[in-house]
Amino acid sequence: MAETQEGKRTKIKTVLPKTGDEDPLLLTMVQISEAFSQPYYMDVFMYTDRKNEFDPKKLINTAATVSVRTEDLSKDREQIAKFNFTY
Numbered sequence: 001m002a003e004t005q006e007g008k009r010t011k012i013k014t015v016l017p018k019t020g021d022e023d024p025l026l027l028t029m030v031q032i033s034e035a036f037s038q039p040y041y042m043d044v045f046m047y048t049d050r051k052n053e054f055d056p057k058k059l060i061n062t063a064a065t066v067s068v069r070t071e072d073l074s075k076d077r078e079q080i081a082k083f084n085f086t087y
Contacts, residue, residue: 003049012046013065016054024052030066042066 005011005023016024025046034040044066 009069011067012044013067014059015062015064016059019052022049022052024048024054027066030068 003022003026005026008027010027010030012025012027014025018024025048027044027046029043029045031043031045032040033042044064
C-alpha cells in the first residue's frame, strides 16, 4: 500500500519527487516556537519507507512547505456559551 499524505492533518512538501502515488516523506509531528526578539524555529519530524533511498544531506538549505489543517471551532464556542453551569 502506498504511503501518502492525502487526507492527513499535517503535510510536508519538499524538493524530493513523488514516486507514483507515494510521498517520499510523511510528516508525523511539527513543533513551532516563537518569542519576542527571537527568531522562530520549527522542528519537523518525518519518516519514510526504507525502500525510498535518498541522501538526507540534499534536503539541507532547500525549500519545504509545512501545512497544518485546522478545524473550525466556532460551533464548539456556541455550544459552550449555551451550557449552563450550576454550583
